[in-house]
Amino acid sequence: MTAIYALYSEPADVQKAVDNLRAAGVPEREIVVISGEPIEEYEFSHRDKASWLYWIASAGGIAGLTFGTWLTRMTELAWPLQTGNMPIVSWWPNLIVMFELTMLGGILATVVALFITAKIPSREPKLYDPAVTDGRILVGVQNPSGATLPAVERALTIGGGAELKRS
Amino acid sequence: MSEASSRKLSEDLLRPLLETSWRFYALVAFLGSIVLMGLVTWAYQMFNGFGVTGINNPIFWAFYITNFVFWIGISHAGTLISAILRLVNAGWRRPVTRCAEVITAFALMIGAMFPLIHLGRPWLFFWLMPYPNSRQIWPNFRSPLVWDFFAISTYLTGSVLFLVLPMIPDFALVRDRTTGWRHRVYGTLALGWQGTTKQWHRLETAMQIMAIAIIPVAVSVHTIVSFDFSMAVVPGWHSTIFGPYFVAGAIFSGIAALIIAMAALRKVLHLEDYLHPVHFQNLGKLLLMMSLLWAYFVFSERLTSWYGNGTSEMAVFWALQRGSYAPLYWTMVICNFVIPFPILALRQTRTIAGCVTASCFVVVGMWLERFLIVVPSLGHKYLPYSWGPYRPSPVEIMIMISTFAAMALLYTLFSKFVPIISIWELKVGEHPFPAETPAEIKEHPLWQVRP
Amino acid sequence: MPHRWGMAVDLDTCTGCGACVTACHAENNIPTVGPEQAARGRAMHWLRVERYWEGDFPDVRLKFRPVMCQQCDAAPCEPVCPTYASHHTADGLNAQVYNRCIGTRYCANACPYNVRFFEFFNPQWPKPLHLQLNPDVSVREVGVMEKCTFCVQRINAASIDAKAEKRELKDGDIKPACVQGCSVKAMAFGDLDDPESEVSRLSRSPRGGKLLDDLGTRPKVTYLARQTQV
Numbered sequence: 100m101t102a103i104y105a106l107y108s109e110p111a112d113v114q115k116a117v118d119n120l121r122a123a124g125v126p127e128r129e130i131v132v133i134s135g136e137p138i139e140e141y142e143f144s145h146r147d148k149a150s151w152l153y154w155i156a157s158a159g160g161i162a163g164l165t166f167g168t169w170l171t172r173m174t175e176l177a178w179p180l181q182t183g184n185m186p187i188v189s190w191w192p193n194l195i196v197m198f199e200l201t202m203l204g205g206i207l208a209t210v211v212a213l214f215i216t217a218k219i220p221s222r223e224p225k226l227y228d229p230a231v232t233d234g235r236i237l238v239g240v241q242n243p244s245g246a247t248l249p250a251v252e253r254a255l256t257i258g259g260g261a262e263l264k265r266s
Numbered sequence: 267m268s269e270a271s272s273r274k275l276s277e278d279l280l281r282p283l284l285e286t287s288w289r290f291y292a293l294v295a296f297l298g299s300i301v302l303m304g305l306v307t308w309a310y311q312m313f314n315g316f317g318v319t320g321i322n323n324p325i326f327w328a329f330y331i332t333n334f335v336f337w338i339g340i341s342h343a344g345t346l347i348s349a350i351l352r353l354v355n356a357g358w359r360r361p362v363t364r365c366a367e368v369i370t371a372f373a374l375m376i377g378a379m380f381p382l383i384h385l386g387r388p389w390l391f392f393w394l395m396p397y398p399n400s401r402q403i404w405p406n407f408r409s410p411l412v413w414d415f416f417a418i419s420t421y422l423t424g425s426v427l428f429l430v431l432p433m434i435p436d437f438a439l440v441r442d443r444t445t446g447w448r449h450r451v452y453g454t455l456a457l458g459w460q461g462t463t464k465q466w467h468r469l470e471t472a473m474q475i476m477a478i479a480i481i482p483v484a485v486s487v488h489t490i491v492s493f494d495f496s497m498a499v500v501p502g503w504h505s506t507i508f509g510p511y512f513v514a515g516a517i518f519s520g521i522a523a524l525i526i527a528m529a530a531l532r533k534v535l536h537l538e539d540y541l542h543p544v545h546f547q548n549l550g551k552l553l554l555m556m557s558l559l560w561a562y563f564v565f566s567e568r569l570t571s572w573y574g575n576g577t578s579e580m581a582v583f584w585a586l587q588r589g590s591y592a593p594l595y596w597t598m599v600i601c602n603f604v605i606p607f608p609i610l611a612l613r614q615t616r617t618i619a620g621c622v623t624a625s626c627f628v629v630v631g632m633w634l635e636r637f638l639i640v641v642p643s644l645g646h647k648y649l650p651y652s653w654g655p656y657r658p659s660p661v662e663i664m665i666m667i668s669t670f671a672a673m674a675l676l677y678t679l680f681s682k683f684v685p686i687i688s689i690w691e692l693k694v695g696e697h698p699f700p701a702e703t704p705a706e707i708k709e710h711p712l713w714q715v716r717p
Numbered sequence: 718m719p720h721r722w723g724m725a726v727d728l729d730t731c732t733g734c735g736a737c738v739t740a741c742h743a744e745n746n747i748p749t750v751g752p753e754q755a756a757r758g759r760a761m762h763w764l765r766v767e768r769y770w771e772g773d774f775p776d777v778r779l780k781f782r783p784v785m786c787q788q789c790d791a792a793p794c795e796p797v798c799p800t801y802a803s804h805h806t807a808d809g810l811n812a813q814v815y816n817r818c819i820g821t822r823y824c825a826n827a828c829p830y831n832v833r834f835f836e837f838f839n840p841q842w843p844k845p846l847h848l849q850l851n852p853d854v855s856v857r858e859v860g861v862m863e864k865c866t867f868c869v870q871r872i873n874a875a876s877i878d879a880k881a882e883k884r885e886l887k888d889g890d891i892k893p894a895c896v897q898g899c900s901v902k903a904m905a906f907g908d909l910d911d912p913e914s915e916v917s918r919l920s921r922s923p924r925g926g927k928l929l930d931d932l933g934t935r936p937k938v939t940y941l942a943r944q945t946q947v
Binding site for chain 1: 268272273396404405406408413417420423424427431434435442443460461462463464466468469470472476482483493
Binding site: 314325327386393403405408409411500 | 830
């Protein structure tokens with residue numbers, strides 16, 4: 100994996116660099132911005148919003164609800180034992196277990212979806228610089244094709260404050 | 267924020283991980299020995315039979331169930347602070363969010379031990395799990411104890427995930443700042459986290475979803491714990507108010523535990539720059555509100571019992587108010603309401619020390635409240651011939667003490683290996699206009715919540 | 718024809734002698750816990766004689782009543798058991814399955830009659846006391862709940878005999894230990910679904926009442942009120 104990237108101290112510079120990269124013709128998915136914390140106030144941070152994660156959570160919840168309904172109903176009918184003059188299959192107590200399994204389904208679906216789409220844990224080498232944890236922000240292009248290299252370098256070099264690196 | 271202050275923040279909050287004094291080892295040894303004694307006591311109980319406890323006929327549930335409800339109650343601290351305050355965009359939650367979530371996770375683990383400890387045949391606890399087996403039987407889903415199993419499992423899973431997910435970026439930070447074995451271990455724990463905008467978005471959305479999900483789970487867990495009592499036809503237990511009453515009591519004791527934990531951390535780990543008096547004052551106001559809410563619930567329940575004048579209910583009522591349980595009852599009222607109310611209501615006394623004092627009283631008072639719900643009702647059921655008293659045995663007391671030591675030990679170990687204040691969330695809080703969701707960027711600055 | 722087993726106790730005839738308690742202990746291998754444990758409230762009398770004194774000397778009135786598991790038709794102890802160790806049989810009995818019991822003791826809390834008992838220690842029968850054990854009844858280990866079963870071993874034995882002899886069970890074929898041991902024949906046992914049985918007739922008696930009936934447990938033991946004052 101090769102990459103060209105620059106480290107900036109100010110988010111405003113990061114926004115300029117990202118815009119320059121876009122103007123230089125780098126596709127959106129190849130632009131990588133890495134920071135030590137999320138920086139929501141700027142546009143560059145709004146790429147890759149994930150509103151569909153809520154749908155995954157809901158789907159997980161429905162899966163949990165289905166499983167809970169089936170589990171309680173099936174087990175109560177499989178070994179029907181009379182207790183306390185209550186019906187063998189009754190909504191009131193089953194709803195409680197169904198509710199818990201619904202929430203568990205939603206939570207687990209969310210976490211699994213998070214891990215898959217954030218690609219963690221990952222095995223392949225990734226673009227990273229430990230200076231990010233000092234508060235610098237990294238803007239770079241991973242695996243750039245040779246022709247656009249100088250364009251990318253020009254885009255990343257804004258007046259002052261940028262360190263250009265390769266890895 | 268500037269690089270210099272960002273670096274200072276990271277250093278301050280990483281210092282507990284990187285520097286260890288002899289006091290840490292001494293504390294761990296002390297607490298660890300108490301926990302060990304507790305485990306030995308439990309083994310003694312399992313080997314010699316349940317009779318070594320103070321349980322008798324009719325008081326079949328006492329200390330262990332009291333502690334069970336107490337610890338599950340304490341666990342509501344994290345959910346309130348982390349989840350609810352996150353959803354309402356209260357920025358002051360940022361330094362305290364991980365402290366609170368850690369309390370939740372560990373209190374749940376400890377609380378979940380007690381149903382095992384109180385079983386007559388604990389080696390068969392797994393029969394509560396629904397799995398296909400040759401016994402030709404499934405668990406009874408009508409039983410509140412099986413609801414407990416599902417509720418606590420769900421809550422524990424959710425809380426641990428809610429705690430661990432935001433730790434990933436902090437593990438990446440520690441990985442970058444350390445060398446040697448720490449670098450390797452934290453590198454593995456960081457799961458290859460980079461911090462791309464995509465990853466941050468996924469993480470924050472996942473946290474938002476989990477916050478929305480964990481709140482109904484938390485409410486349901488303590489409601490289901492209250493169903494252990496309200497589903498039985500026992501005078502004083504069979505009350506419809508128990509669900510909300512228990513949840514309010516749980517949040518009450520949880521906030522108190524959180525205040526105590528935060529004050530201890532602030533002192534021991536020198537976090538005075540990050541945990542300010544205003545944080546304690548805000549939590550103190552919440553504690554005051556919960557104290558009033560608790561008093562309201564108790565009054566509602568007492569009035570209804572007294573007015574209804576049912577024979578068996580009144581036997582329990584008078585046993586609590588004037589009879590053998592009266593000293594404990596009035597101590598509970600003083601600890602939960604009479605003392606905390608003035609301390610927390612007056613700004614002059616709502617200092618860190620004041621909040622911690624009030625919280626200590628509340629923790630004691632809430633433990634007594636759990637005890638006074640469980641034991642007096644069992645001691646005064648419908649047939650007076652079978653009424654009986656209860657006295658805790660050394661076995662039960664030792665196990666109870668060891669769980670408090672276990673909590674302190676787990677907390678100490680956690681704060682040694684993980685930054686107890688969520689570093690990246692604190693840094694976000696320092697941004698000029700931090701917002702939880704990008705939509706707020708578009709809103710007028712007047713409506714933005716300042717930390 | 719399915720049976721619905723019930724009992725009737727005539728409090729007018731009962732003298733409170735306690736022979737039923739002793740018979741129950743002998744029949745069901747109930748351990749005697751000793752004076753210390755009994756003082757701590759752990760005596761295990763599946764059937765006990767409850768006594769209440771009212772008034773001051775010399776106007777003291779005594780009330781006593783043998784109380785055993787009422788085998789409630791709407792038993793509050795059944796739904797709360799997480800492992801179905803406490804459940805209702807087709808015969809109308811509340812069964813306690815020792816092997817499924819993990820000892821949560823919820824059933825004991827839910828029982829309004831306090832007729833459920835817990836094995837606090839492993840029972841001991843030092844030799845030669847082990848010879849007194851009834852081979853038809855299991856010995857329960859520490860950590861499980863137990864209670865009166867209406868001598869289900871005797872019910873089963875009589876049912877098997879009747880089946881072998883190809884006849885129906887007659888009223889009076891089955892006598893639980895307490896009924897058999899009662900010195901004044903104050904107790905009766907039989908099929909409540911058989912309108913001709915003694916228990917059925919007694920349960921319809923104008924003197925008949927049930928213990929804690931208003932709780933909705935639908936107990937199956939009828940107590941015939943005392944008419945003479947002690």
